[in-house]
Amino acid sequence: MGYRDGVIAGKEAAAQEGFNAGYKQAVLSGYNWGMVRGVTSALAGLPASLRDKLAATGESKDRLGRLYESVQSISSDDALKMFHEDMSSRGSKKPHSQAEESCSAEVSADEPAAGCGQLDNYLAKLESLTTGFPDVKLHWERKTLVHKE
Structure with missing residues (x-):
């Protein structure tokens, strides 16, 4: 019974750790x-x-x-699927924060930004677009996951 209890406790701890990491990534992407x-x-x-x-x-x-129409055409379910695809494609290649940091805000209106996930690409486009509205002062910042070793 002790062995079984240990296995169950180990599974629960590993599942909680994975949930916590995934939750942080999802909250930050959702915020952005x-x-x-x-x-x-x-x-x-x-x-x-x-x-x-x-x-x-x-x-x-x-x-x-164009950006507004594109963003509004994406449902919450579609955004969730895009987030899942982004996380699946990143796999163990890069932590989430490094992928966001390499996402360039210098993008054209219709081309994807290098190093961006699908949802991050929209944020990069918005950041690039805000330079076209110099009198609009936006007080927000890109939120990123701080990766602790």
Whole structure:
């Protein structure tokens, strides 16, 4: 019975550790995805005359529209699937924080950013887009997982 109790306790400890690590990654990705949805919705929801005044160029306004439409077309279930695919494809290659750090904010409106997961790519696009709205001051930051050795 002692052996069986030890095996059960070991399984529970390992499962809890995996849950804790996965939860941290999911919360951070969820936060970042929520910021993308919220900021694009807020900017796209401005009256057209105000958006025209705030956008540095017509291209910035068009990029916002494309990003907003793209983000809004993704359901919560689809976002969850994308997150799962990103985590599965990373596997043991990189910790989550390193993948996010290598994700470049210098992206075009339609091309994926190098080093980004699917959801991280939308955040990189938003970060790149905000330079096209110089009078809009956004007070948010990319949240990353601090990887402890």
